[in-house]
Amino acid sequence: MVNVTDHELVPDHELLDDPEAVEEVLAEYNVSKTDLPRIKRTDPALPDEAEPGDVVKIVRESRTTDQAIVYRLVIS
Amino acid sequence: MSMQTPKQLGGISFGLMDPETYRDMSATKVITADTYDDDGYPIDMGLMDPRLGVIDPGLECRTCGSHSGSCNGHFGHIELAAPVIHVGFTKLIRRLLRSTCRECGRLALEEHEREEFSDRYERARELGDDQTDVLKAAVRQARKASTCPFCGEPQADIKHEKPTTYYEVQDVLSGEYSERIAEAMQPDPDDEDDTGTTPSELADETGIALDRINDIMAGEFRPRDEDRRAIERALDVDLTEEDMNKLMPSDVRDWFEDIPDGDLEVLGIDAENSRPEWMILTVLPVPPVTTRPSITLDNGQRSEDDLTHKLVDIIRINQRFMENREAGAPQLIIEDLWELLQYHVTTFIDNEISGTPPARHRSGRPLKTLSQRLKGKEGRFRGSLSGKRVNFSARTVISPDPTLSLNEVGVPDRVATEMTQTLNVTERNVEEARQYVHNGPEAHPGANYVRRPDGRRLKVTEKNCEELAEKVEEGWEVNRHLIDGDIVIFNRQPSLHRMSIMAHEVVVMPYKTFRLNTTVCPPYNADFDGDEMNMHALQNEEARAEARVLMRVQEQILSPRFGENIIGAIQDHISGTYLLTHTNPEFTETQALDLLRATRVDELPEPDGIDDDGTEYWTGRSLFSELLPDDLELEFTSSTGDDVVIENGQLVEGTIDEDAVGAFGGDVVDTITKVYSETRARVFINEVAALAMRAIMHFGFSIGIDDESIPPEAEEQVDEAIDNAYDHIEELIETYEAGELESLPGRTVDETLEMKIMQTLGKARDSAGEIADQHFGDDNPAVVMARSGARGSMLNLTQMAGCVGQQAVRGERINRGYEDRTLSHYQPNDLSAEAHGFVENSYRAGLTPREFFFHAMGGREGLVDTAVRTSKSGYLQRRLINALSELEAQYDGSVRDTSGTVVQFEFGEDGTSPIKVSSSEDNDIEVDRIADRVLTAEFEDDAEKEEFLGRKQRPTNISEHAGPGLNKAQGLGVDSDD
Ligand SMILES: [Mg+2]
Numbered sequence A: 001m002v003n004v005t006d007h008e009l010v011p012d013h014e015l016l017d018d019p020e021a022v023e024e025v026l027a028e029y030n031v032s033k034t035d036l037p038r039i040k041r042t043d044p045a046l047p048d049e050a051e052p053g054d055v056v057k058i059v060r061e062s063r064t065t066d067q068a069i070v071y072r073l074v075i076s
Numbered sequence B: 001m002s003m004q005t006p007k008q009l010g011g012i013s014f015g016l017m018d019p020e021t022y023r024d025m026s027a028t029k030v031i032t033a034d035t036y037d038d039d040g041y042p043i044d045m046g047l048m049d050p051r052l053g054v055i056d057p058g059l060e061c062r063t064c065g066s067h068s069g070s071c072n073g074h075f076g077h078i079e080l081a082a083p084v085i086h087v088g089f090t091k092l093i094r095r096l097l098r099s100t101c102r103e104c105g106r107l108a109l110e111e112h113e114r115e116e117f118s119d120r121y122e123r124a125r126e127l128g129d130d131q132t133d134v135l136k137a138a139v140r141q142a143r144k145a146s147t148c149p150f151c152g153e154p155q156a157d158i159k160h161e162k163p164t165t166y167y168e169v170q171d172v173l174s175g176e177y178s179e180r181i182a183e184a185m186q187p188d189p190d191d192e193d194d195t196g197t198t199p200s201e202l203a204d205e206t207g208i209a210l211d212r213i214n215d216i217m218a219g220e221f222r223p224r225d226e227d228r229r230a231i232e233r234a235l236d237v238d239l240t241e242e243d244m245n246k247l248m249p250s251d252v253r254d255w256f257e258d259i260p261d262g263d264l265e266v267l268g269i270d271a272e273n274s275r276p277e278w279m280i281l282t283v284l285p286v287p288p289v290t291t292r293p294s295i296t297l298d299n300g301q302r303s304e305d306d307l308t309h310k311l312v313d314i315i316r317i318n319q320r321f322m323e324n325r326e327a328g329a330p331q332l333i334i335e336d337l338w339e340l341l342q343y344h345v346t347t348f349i350d351n352e353i354s355g356t357p358p359a360r361h362r363s364g365r366p367l368k369t370l371s372q373r374l375k376g377k378e379g380r381f382r383g384s385l386s387g388k389r390v391n392f393s394a395r396t397v398i399s400p401d402p403t404l405s406l407n408e409v410g411v412p413d414r415v416a417t418e419m420t421q422t423l424n425v426t427e428r429n430v431e432e433a434r435q436y437v438h439n440g441p442e443a444h445p446g447a448n449y450v451r452r453p454d455g456r457r458l459k460v461t462e463k464n465c466e467e468l469a470e471k472v473e474e475g476w477e478v479n480r481h482l483i484d485g486d487i488v489i490f491n492r493q494p495s496l497h498r499m500s501i502m503a504h505e506v507v508v509m510p511y512k513t514f515r516l517n518t519t520v521c522p523p524y525n526a527d528f529d530g531d532e533m534n535m536h537a538l539q540n541e542e543a544r545a546e547a548r549v550l551m552r553v554q555e556q557i558l559s560p561r562f563g564e565n566i567i568g569a570i571q572d573h574i575s576g577t578y579l580l581t582h583t584n585p586e587f588t589e590t591q592a593l594d595l596l597r598a599t600r601v602d603e604l605p606e607p608d609g610i611d612d613d614g615t616e617y618w619t620g621r622s623l624f625s626e627l628l629p630d631d632l633e634l635e636f637t638s639s640t641g642d643d644v645v646i647e648n649g650q651l652v653e654g655t656i657d658e659d660a661v662g663a664f665g666g667d668v669v670d671t672i673t674k675v676y677s678e679t680r681a682r683v684f685i686n687e688v689a690a691l692a693m694r695a696i697m698h699f700g701f702s703i704g705i706d707d708e709s710i711p712p713e714a715e716e717q718v719d720e721a722i723d724n725a726y727d728h729i730e731e732l733i734e735t736y737e738a739g740e741l742e743s744l745p746g747r748t749v750d751e752t753l754e755m756k757i758m759q760t761l762g763k764a765r766d767s768a769g770e771i772a773d774q775h776f777g778d779d780n781p782a783v784v785m786a787r788s789g790a791r792g793s794m795l796n797l798t799q800m801a802g803c804v805g806q807q808a809v810r811g812e813r814i815n816r817g818y819e820d821r822t823l824s825h826y827q828p829n830d831l832s833a834e835a836h837g838f839v840e841n842s843y844r845a846g847l848t849p850r851e852f853f854f855h856a857m858g859g860r861e862g863l864v865d866t867a868v869r870t871s872k873s874g875y876l877q878r879r880l881i882n883a884l885s886e887l888e889a890q891y892d893g894s895v896r897d898t899s900g901t902v903v904q905f906e907f908g909e910d911g912t913s914p915i916k917v918s919s920s921e922d923n924d925i926e927v928d929r930i931a932d933r934v935l936t937a938e939f940e941d942d943a944e945k946e947e948f949l950g951r952k953q954r955p956t957n958i959s960e961h962a963g964p965g966l967n968k969a970q971g972l973g974v975d976s977d978d
C-alpha cells in the first residue's frame, strides 16, 4: 500500500497533542477551535492517531515564504 | 424626519407566523372580492379597503390617517373556509409526517437516538455545518420505526404527491383474499410430493377455528390483522394491497398540533417561534394595497395588479366553499372546492411550480405572484436590493483624447450641467456659491438646486437665478454643476476586476462623448468602436476622499493580477517610441522642441553633436531620456531583441518598445511606479504617450496593401516550398495506402498520417513566412508593429504575404461536410492538403472559393468559441464573487469570513500584496536588485536611507486641478493671476 504521507507533495501533518500548544494557537489568532479550517478524520494525510476535535499543524513549503503554517481542526 | 437617531440591528429571527398574529396585525378582514364601486370608491372590506393603505393622492388612510406616499400600507386578512397547505413548506411537512406518530404526534425515536441527534445539532451549529443534514438524518431514522415507540400505533408510510397532496399508504386486506388463500392451498403442480394444504391443516397451523377458516375461504368473513398475518405466514402468500388514504390539510393540522415542543427541538425546529401547524394556513394575510397598486389606463379603466387578481380568485372560491358547506353539498363537491382553494392559495404564493399549471391572466400571460417578485435576476433580491439604478450617474459613448491626463475624463457639458455636487456655503465660499446660482441651471458652471437652512429645497431656474443668488448665505447648500477637477467614478462593464472601476478627475468638454486618455484602455478593456461607459458623481466628502486616495487611475497603475503595470503605452505609442529610439535618428532643434512640446520639458539638453552643416542635433534616445527620472538605472532586453541600458536617467542604448513602456509589464513604467511613485509614473506615462504621438506624426506611419507584397522571385520560392510540401504529402499518402506507414507510439496509422501531414503543412507555411520575411525591410510598417509589440505578429504578416496555411476545426484538418469528402469538388477519400482546408494563397493574393469556404469554417469556430467562453466565464465569475465576497483580510494578517472562521492564517501564505512585490521569471523575488539598492543607500546620506526604510512620505498629488487660476466659477469673467 502506498503511504501518501511519504509523498513529497503531501506536507507534514503534525498532531498538536499538547492541550497547551492548542491553546497557544487559539490565543494567537484569538479564535475558538471551531473557527479553524477543518480536515476530515478520514483524510489519508492525517496521522493515524488523530481524533475528531484534535488540531493538526500543517507545515507547507511555500514559493514565497520558506514555510507556511496552517492549523486545522479534525472533524468526523 | 431627517434627524432620526440611527439604530443598530441586533439580529433578525426567522420563523413561522402564528395565525393569531396575522389576525392581530390585520387592519381589516377582507370578505368581498370586489375592489371599487361604480363611483370609483374603494369598497368596504374589499381588496382595496382604505384601511389597507392608500394609493390615490388626496385620500386618507383609515388606519394611520396619513396620505398616500407617507403611508406604507397595512396588512388585512382572509379567514379561509378550510385550512390549506403552504407550498413553501411542503418538504418540511412531508418530513414531519414521516417522522412523527399518526396517533400521538410523538417523534418516533428512542431516547438514546434523540440524544444523539440533539448532539449532532449542537455540533453542526458549532461548526457552522448545514443543519438540515441532521434533520434529514433524524427523519430517515424515525421513518424506520414501524410502530410508535410511545403508543405502539403502527405507522403508515407517507406518499407525497407534488405539490400539496399527502397520502397515508397502508397495507389493508385485499378484496380477493379468499381467492388468494384457495390458490395457495392448491398443491404445487411442479412438485409431486406437495399435496397442498387442507383447511384443517391450516386451522391447526394458524390456531384459528376450522369453521372460521371455512368462513374466510368462502369470503364471508374478513380475517382480522393477526389472523391475516398468521395465514400469510402459514401459506407464504400476501393477502394485502396498498390503500391510499388522502390526508386533508385539516388532518395534517390536527396531527401537527399533537407534536410536543420537546420533540421538535430534536428536529432542530424552534417551537416557540415556529409551531409546525402554522405551516397549514387557516388565515391568509392580504398584502397592503401599496404592494399591489392598481393603475389607471389612458381610457380611464382601472387595471389591477396580479396579486389583486389572485386574491379575487381566492375570496371567490372561499365564499363558494362556505356557501356549499352550509347548504350541505355532497363531500365530492366540497373536496373539489377545497382543492381549488388550495390551487389558488398555492399559485398566490408561487406560480412556477412544476406539475401545476400556472395561473394566467385573461391575456394568457402567467401571473407574477409573490415568489416571482423575489426570484431571479430581475427579482427583489438581485434586481432591486443587490443592484439598483442610481441617481447622479451618466452613460454615453467613449472616444479618445490624447491631450487628457490618464487621471482625467472628458465629461460632455450637457452631462456636467445635469449632475451636481453639493457645496456647503461657508463664509469662505459664499461669493463662489452665489456665482454658481447666479449662472443658473443652463450656463455651465451653474447650479440646479439650493437648500435653505430650514431644509427647503428650491429649484434654480433661468427666471429666479439672479434673485436667488442674492439670498444665498452661509449655511445654505448649493447643488452646483460638475466642474474641472471634481472627482467621479468611471466604469466599463463587464466589471471583471478592480481596475474596471476607477476614479477620474472631470474635465468639462463640448460634444456628447466621454473622452479618455488611450493609456487607460487596457484596465477597462475599452476600445472606441462604440463602447459606452458609466460615470457616477460622488455625493459626500468621505466618498470623494476615498475615491481620490484609493481609486484614482494613477493608484491603479499596478495590477494585483500579475504585480506589474497594467497602464502604459499601447499601439501607436509603442510604434512611436520604436521609431524614435530604434535607429536613434537625429533631430534639429526645432524638430526636437516640437517632439517634446506636449511634455513638461521646455529646455533641451546639451546637443548630442553637430552635423556636417554645422547645425546642432539631438538624438531620439536623448529626447526620450528627458522623460526619465534623473537617477534611473535599468537594464533589460527589449521585445525587439536588443539590450536596453538606462544609466543615470539616460537611455544609453536599446529600443524603447512594448517591453519598456507598454501596458502589461513595461519595465520602465513598472520600475518608475515601484521605485519612485505613482505620481511620477503617471507623469511619465502621460509624457511618453504625448512624445510618441509627436514622434509617429513626425515620421508618418501608414500601411497599405503594397506593404505586404513580395517580389516575383520570392513568390516563386514560396510556391516552390509549398509544392515541396505537396510532394512530401503525396509520398506520405502513397506509403499509407501501401500499408507501409509506421505509426507513432500511442497513435493509430490514420492519426499518424494526419499528424505528419499537418506537420508538413505547418512547416510549409513557416518557410513561406520566412521567405516573405527576408524580403521585408526593417522599416516595413507591419514589421515595425510586430517587432515592437505595438500590434500584430509575424504570423499575421506571414499570412498576409506568404501563405494563410491550414484551416482547422477542433484542432484537426477539416474533415466534415459530405460523406468521405469535404466538398463535392473532391474525390471521395481524397487525403490531399487541398481537399482538407489548406489555404496555399496569401491574404494579399486572395483566396480561391474553396479556400475561402474552408477559411470561413475555421473562422466560425473561433467566433463560437469566444461567445461560449464569455457566457461560461461570466457565470463562473458570478459564483466565484459570491463565494469570496465576504472574505476579509484582518489586521492580524489572517483572512476570515464573516463568522470569524479562518480561511488563511496569513494573507496569501506570505502576507504580501502582489503589487508590493517585485518579481520576474528568473528571480522569484528580485532580492539582488533590492539588496543593491539598500546597499547604495547605506553609503549615501541619511535622508536617502530614511526613504528606503520607508519613513519618507511620498508626496501625494491629490488633484491635477488644484492651484491658482483653476477655479472655473470664480474664473468666469474675473481677472487673471497676474
Ligand atoms: Mg468595443
Ligand SMILES: [Zn+2]
Pocket: B052, B053, B054, B061, B062, B063, B064, B065, B066, B071, B072, B073, B074
Ligand atoms: Zn396607513
Ligand SMILES: [Zn+2]
Pocket: B101, B102, B103, B104, B105, B106, B148, B149, B150, B151, B152, B153
Ligand atoms: Zn404514538
